[in-house]
Amino acid sequence: MRIGFVVYPNCSLMGLATSAVFEVANVVRGENVYEMLFLSEKGGLIKTSPGLVLETKRIGGIAIDTLIVDGANEPKPASPAMIKYLQSAQHRFRRVAATCTGALVLGDAGLLDGKRVTTHWLFARTLQEKCPTALVDEDRIFINDGKIWTSAGMSAGIDLALALVEADLGAETARSVARKLVLYHRRSGGQSQFSELLELEPKSDRIQTALNYAKKNLHRPLTVTDLAGAAHLSPRQFSRAFRDETGQSPAKAIESLRVEAARILMEQSRHSIDVVARQTGFADRGRMRRAFLRVLGQPPQAIRRNVRQETEHLRGQSGKARRADKPSVTKKHALRGTASAF
Template sequence: MQTIGFVVYPGFQVMSLSTVAVFETANHVAGEDVYRVALLSEHGGLVPTSAGFSIDTAPFGNRRFDTVMIGAGMEITPSTPGLLDFVRKAMKTSRRVAAPCTGAFVLAEAGLLDGKRATTHWAFARTLQKDYPRLKVEEDRIFIIDGQTWTSAGMTASIDLALAMVEKDLGAEVAREVARKLVVYHRRAGGQSQFSALLELEPKSDRIQKVLDYAKKNLKNALSVDELAAVASLSPRQFSRAFTEETGQSPAKAIEHLRVEAARLMMEQGRLPMDTIANETGFADRERMRRAFLRVLHQPPQAVRRNARVAA
């Protein structure tokens, strides 16, 4: 049986516990107790969640665990010396140490991510990189496995992380069945993005939403301001002003984000040549696509494709 030590601390986010349901369901699918989860805290006893209620925990002690997972919080707070000492010991005694969402800050503070690739919730990724420059933060990943350490994006991405563990331990078919029972997609590959250009834009009017829908379906077009304004039935000046007011971005920047997102998906989901992808998404050539990727994703297209292949 594999033991999983799930570490919590005052104010941890309740969604973190969703990973426990993955391991519980894996036991049900496997027809035996493959996993046993222990909820841990530095001193044991009741630990308050961010939602206001508390859960009962056991103290750290000297137990050894196959897997140690660090719960995530809604905010970044300094770790206690006891927590840092526990995770450092876990790196020496456990097969893997996982830190969904802001849990990555605990591992980084303990010095356990130095020289490694890691990810976290997109809202905290640049803070993680700034505060801990010795690690390589890939802010647009669902999850990353670098040797013994597993990190993931926030909230529901921790489910993808746990499903990846089940797949590694028990095989792809068991992981797929767990996902079906939980009514979630079979785990997203770690190389997939946490970012959605359309979700970030969130226009307030149907008129601007219509333009975005049109743009996404016609990325091979030039998509000039005049063309988009005609879709919105506005003058170019009225359209540019309304678009920027509603989305917080200029039309040119928004279209570039849509092109990058479409190109990234094509790289992750297929093997089309880079020239073909650049043409299909309206970049015209590879160099323009490369510059856009660096502006939006802070990495070149080749790195995106490489990460997707590694995750696969």
Template sequence: MQRIGFIVYPGFQVIGLASSTVFEIANIANGAPIYQVDILSEDGGKVQGSAAVAVDSQPFGRRHYDTLIVCGGTEVPKPSPKLAAYLRAKLQSSRRIASICTGAFVLAEAGLLNGRHATTHWLLARELQTRFPTVTVEEDRIFVVDGPIWTSAGMTAGIDLGLSMLEKDAGAELARAVARKLVIFHRRAGGQSQHSSLLELEPKSDRIQAALTYASKNLRNALTVEQLAEAARLSPRQFSRSFRAETGQSPAKAVENLRVEAARLMLEQSAHPIDVVARETGFADRERMRRAFLRAFGQPPRTIRRNAEPLDQ
């Protein structure tokens, strides 16, 4: 039986424990126990969360854990020296160590994310990258697996993390059964976006916004800089300079993001063949769309579509 420990500390967010239900239901659905789940803290006893909820916990000790999961908090947590040392020691003996939401800051402070890829809640991803430059922060991922280290985005992404762990441990069939019992339509893949990439653009002027609106309505066309500049009523040179200054992206990158977003929605919400999706969203062919998906999501279109299928099919 695999032993899983959820690590809490004063101010932890209770929703971080929601993913423990994945392992609880897995035991029931399997017909025999697979997991033993414990709640851990430095000294054990009652630990007050960020809401009006306190939980009982066991103190750190020498007990072996296959998996340790650090919960997040509403504030960015800073681990005590004892917690950081515990995590560093357990990296040598545990199969995997994970974090939910801002728990990534705990792993980073302990040095477990050095040289690794990781994610956290999108609101705090830039802060994580700034404070820990040796970490490659994938700020638009539901969860990231880098060797023995698993990190997830905020809130319900911890459930996706748990389901992915279950699938790896016991297979896709049991993971689907657990998701059904949890009334989850489908398990989101780790590479899926936390939110629309266009939220990052936020153009400041009506002219750049007009160009983006034009692009989103004409994705099937070539969309050259000259066409976008005309929509913005600027010269191509002025447009390119203003666009990058206002959005932080080149026009070509922004158009690719628009196309990828539109293509992802078509794949998830329609039965159109991939060739049709590529054509309708302005990719010259399916191979070009595949490369764009790998850049954006770390997964090809077929995987995105498969992960969008209802689990009870």
């Protein structure tokens, strides 16, 4: 299966890290399942944003199975030649993907019309304005809608590539690739782009220490006294400093951290909602449901349902790949081009 990476001057080098996923998949399988090419409008040398120069082949005339459009820190409109090439990709290639702001390039070519897509949250509104008929979800790591795959910020391209490998070669191969890449875990497409600890952005080490303590002890009741002790402040000093630095009360921040931890458990485990509620300190599912509605605007059941649907979709694609004859599939694709506790 030939993977074509579309690049252009000042494209993101981080986005091209997705190529490592396919490279390691070949190692895991013990055969060259994937072949990788770097493509540009005119071919030749292309300088990436940090200065590394790539040797590329000219777009057009090369049989491709999966096309992946790289993103850029400062995206620019696609050229007429690139738009024409991408428009033909819908019919010639089996899949078309974009990492980060590469989605804007697909949008220029009209490939996202009517599709559910994502991109880096900083450019989500720009993408929606460019593609008014697309359903832009700025809070997802990656999304697959038919032949179109899109991912969030640069590192999310790794998650997208792992999902592509899982669709082709099965979940066990994708897990083996993730282990060889020393990834802590494979993020599901439904996982949020945002982290509550990053959103809070405390200015002092003391408040950061208290937040780290809270995250490690969410299963326990947490009081202002507990957090103040971790920060080596009096409860009154802590409450005042916490609100000054984060703009939130300690109670609201802890609730958000609990919701984030519960959401991740819902995405990555098969624990029941009652078990998830207990492990994240909500005590019961009713309290967790109310917190989910306040913070995420949807109940825990919706999170679990979205993950299940995405998993079933990937399993369906994996099943198709497993039913095919593996050695011949590789050749065919290459030739075909397709005080109180909180």
